[in-house]
Amino acid sequence: MCDKKLVHCPNLSIGCQLLVERGKTKQHISVCEFTEVACAYESLGCGVRMMRKDIEKHEANVRIAHFPMMDKIVKLQSEMLREQSKSLHLLENECQKVS
Numbered sequence: 001m002c003d004k005k006l007v008h009c010p011n012l013s014i015g016c017q018l019l020v021e022r023g024k025t026k027q028h029i030s031v032c033e034f035t036e037v038a039c040a041y042e043s044l045g046c047g048v049r050m051m052r053k054d055i056e057k058h059e060a061n062v063r064i065a066h067f068p069m070m071d072k073i074v075k076l077q078s079e080m081l082r083e084q085s086k087s088l089h090l091l092e093n094e095c096q097k098v099s
Ligand SMILES: [Zn+2]
Pocket: 009, 010, 011, 016, 017, 018, 028, 029, 032, 033, 034
């Protein structure tokens, strides 16, 4: 079987129209917005699973349901933000060097 052959995403039946190279199907599934993913709060007790494209909405809509878990999340997020601003600073520095 040729890996370069274009095949439909396995999520075709639930809406993904994309054609991907056979060899890259797995890679695509890991980013496909129709792939079923678990809520980011899964490890904190939320059992919801839905398409990647909907999960952000779920996470925004059910803040209250997630509320008991928020404590942990807030800590995680502020850590992430700190990491992000660190890399932003690095980027800014790079830009200043160039200009
Ligand atoms: Zn897909």
